[in-house]
Amino acid sequence: MNVDEIVMRCLRNQQESLNMSHRGLVVLPPCISRLVTLKKLLLNNNQLILPPEEILHMDNLEELILDRNQLTMLPSNIGSLKHLTYLAVNHNPLSVLPEELGDLKELRELWAAGCGLASLPLSVGKLGRLQKLGVHNNSITHLPAQIGSLSRLQWLNLADNKLSELPEEVNHLQALVFMKLDRNFFTHIPPMLTDMASLQILSVKFNSIRFLEDYLIPGFGKLVKLDLRENPLMNKPPHWKGLEFILLGKV
Numbered sequence: 001m002n003v004d005e006i007v008m009r010c011l012r013n014q015q016e017s018l019n020m021s022h023r024g025l026v027v028l029p030p031c032i033s034r035l036v037t038l039k040k041l042l043l044n045n046n047q048l049i050l051p052p053e054e055i056l057h058m059d060n061l062e063e064l065i066l067d068r069n070q071l072t073m074l075p076s077n078i079g080s081l082k083h084l085t086y087l088a089v090n091h092n093p094l095s096v097l098p099e100e101l102g103d104l105k106e107l108r109e110l111w112a113a114g115c116g117l118a119s120l121p122l123s124v125g126k127l128g129r130l131q132k133l134g135v136h137n138n139s140i141t142h143l144p145a146q147i148g149s150l151s152r153l154q155w156l157n158l159a160d161n162k163l164s165e166l167p168e169e170v171n172h173l174q175a176l177v178f179m180k181l182d183r184n185f186f187t188h189i190p191p192m193l194t195d196m197a198s199l200q201i202l203s204v205k206f207n208s209i210r211f212l213e214d215y216l217i218p219g220f221g222k223l224v225k226l227d228l229r230e231n232p233l234m235n236k237p238p239h240w241k242g243l244e245f246i247l248l249g250k251v
Contacts, residue, residue: 194219
């Protein structure tokens, strides 16, 4: 069954989910824009090179997966997908995410790993319902202060970037439970992370941290795990006895 036939069958049956992954698609068939009842669309592992404007007709779309294509841009009006809760664009050569992402008011999860990003759009702060953000394996050098507005964010992966500092506003992420900062350029643990009401796991492996000031440790008392392995700080001083939640040494 060719691509057009699959789309037409989906249209006839008024399906809510369509999997078009691993089909070597370079462009989307125009008829796909007729799937206005669709709620979930998988287009991962294709060869898409043009922004898939056809999806903008899918007013009911809730989940969109575009991982591992050749996209350099997302549709400029992607913010019109008002019901979108899950967006994955991992491993596309995007370089930037559009400011229009901030219009996705219902978005709960955003995944943009391995996209060559140097920064995040300021509009990320408008994603008030966002719970998970994965932007690891990029080239991000700084975070916008607006990230502190993500009051429902629980899970944040910033590993494999070029960060050496975090904005003070990060300590406004009072719902954050998990934060990963592995393989960045930190020489110290950002002190604002000691004032996180819900943070349980903080991973800062493979950085350049040489010391952890004693006065910061009480602020990490809520942590289940502070992972500092593979940093120049290799050994616990004797007075850290009992602080088993702090991991040092080799992985």
